[in-house]
Amino acid sequence: MGSFSIWHWLIVLVVVIAIFGTKKLRNVGSDLGAAVKGFKDGVKDGTTSEDAAKPPQQVTAGKVNDPNTVDVDAKTKS
Template sequence: MGSFSIWHWLIVLLVVVLIFGTKKLKNIGSDLGGAVKGFKDGMKDGSASADAPAAPQQVTANKVNDPNTVDVDAKTKS
């Protein structure tokens, strides 16, 4: 009663393919594989950068005048 037989899993697989279709399942599989690969690359890069000392970041004039930067100073209404 605890485990399913191979026939149960084949029926479940058939129902999933009928519901989602093979193209959508292929896309889900490739997206999942890409996410796993990206995670592994990120972990590899993270361990390499953890060994090296971090360089201090400097704010340049270009960053201050960037139109996408939000000014966080509160202004009073007059």
């Protein structure tokens, strides 16, 4: 039960083509290739940009004294 010979792989290929058809296998292959290419581009773009690694900063409009706003650090239960 060692490695498979070329005849085993040819039989497997014929069965797969008979089940799925050549058009379906071609579509799956092209989709897989596009996914791998997109992944490689995403990894390449993500590592070269230092700005993408920084999280966006929170922007506040200034100190607003709204009576409905509760500051959880300042309010303690006694």
